Amino acid sequence: MTNESEIRKTPARTEPFAWFTLERCLNGLLIASVVQLILALMIYLLASVSFYILLIEAVICISLALFSHYKAYTSRWSRIVLRVLFSVYIAAVVTFGAVAVLLVYSKLSSTGDAQTMLMTQTMLWIAVAMLVLPALLFLQPALSVGAKHRRPFDLIFMRIVAIFVFILSILLCVYALEFSLFGDSNFILTSVKYTPVILGHEFTISINIDNILTRILFCACSAAFVLFSFLVRPKSKQALDKTDTDIELKD
Secondary structure (H helix, E strand, O other): OOOHHHHHHOOOOOOOOOOOOHHHHHHHHHHHHHHHHHHHHHHHHHHHOOHHHHHHHHHHHHHHHHHHHHOOOOOHHHHHHHHHHHHHHHHHHHHHHHHHHHHHHHHHHHHOOOOHHHHHHHHHHHHHHHHHHHHHHHHHHHHHHHHHHOOHHHHHHHHHHHHHHHHHHHHHHHOHHHOEOOOOOEOOOOOEEEOOEEOOEEOOEEEOOOOHHHHHHHHHHHHHHHHHHHHOOOOOHHHHHHHHHHHHHHO
16 A cells, blocks of 8 residues: 555654554554444444435445545645545534434423433434444545545544544444333344345345444444554655645646
């Protein structure tokens, strides 16, 4: 993912971080983000979130990742466009989640219902688990693709997203997935069964991997992404100026 000259120019890390070379950190970002996304799908997203919503989020983020890899750093304008797209995507996700909670809370609080707090809490966990966190999980691989260019703004942006995802991951695993109404079963589904019919034969495919170990692994991937995002150092000002000059000459 990185050329040898770039790796040689990277300052050597002191123990115990000597193992975390630039190449390993960049690869770690992509691996951790993809593994966490797969775990999220298997733990609860396939069972609780509409397939079409997941598909839309996947298409958007794959498009952003491809644009970041092939086009975004070929000119300053394309880099600006990519940053605007990332910002609009995150702003839309956070706003949508916040509005969903506030609308429900305002309606319930106006009724003076004694169950207002419980229903508000329900909407909070729904917003976190089904609206905000999935969208950010899909976004992390796209951000890790652009990290190889080591632009300061992009790295800071990625670190902010990584911290939010880590906090939301803890809240999901500790509270949201355990939340239930009136002592009934958990509100967020974590298991699903598919019964496809192939050549006249019906098959049952069951997905149910939610347990303490998978939740720990899920949060560990998020923590690893945070760690790698902070260990990837931005390029020096001289290197950035040279890159920008080369881009201008190509244009």
